[in-house]
Amino acid sequence: MKAIQPIAKLDFAFSFYCLQHRYSHSLARVSKAVSHTGDGHLYVLFACLAWGIDNVYGRGFVIAGLLAFLLELPLYWVLKNSFQRRRPQELSPLLPAFITPSDRYSLPSGHTAAAFVMATLMGHWYPDIAGMAFIWATLIGGARIMLGVHFLSDVIIGALLGNGCATLSLIFLGSRL
Known part of the structure; x- marks a missing residue:
């Protein structure tokens, strides 16, 4: 645990x-919209557009996306419930939360993981x-x-998780698409 103390302090x-x-507070309003x-x-809209409009790549995009999320969601859940890292506002009253998160723990950021799945694909x-x-x-x-529901390292790990799951789905499906 001593190895992660510098990361926790930086976070x-x-x-x-x-x-x-x-x-x-002003940034929180913009951050809510972005979040x-x-x-x-x-993601559903992108998949429908790709499937319906793009006859060349749309099918591959959707299949790779389904597989990537099939990998990402259980990994996200296992990591989140294994680490059980408390959210910023739980660790200090000096850190406000501008929204109520949908689950209890902060590591990894599921929003970030999903966004990086989509960005990678x-x-x-x-x-x-x-x-x-x-x-x-x-x-x-x-x-x-900026909404106070994640630390920087939660977001970085979420990005790595999303990118990794999308990359694995592309590798797995590479010769099949």
């Missing part, structure tokens, strides 16, 4: 910096929009920090 300092400045784009409804199948997709996924992770 707390970063969250304190993000949540205790004079613009944190909401990672709630899942846009979009980058693979539609490279012209890869930059925008990864900026969007990063903004979702940042929004989760």
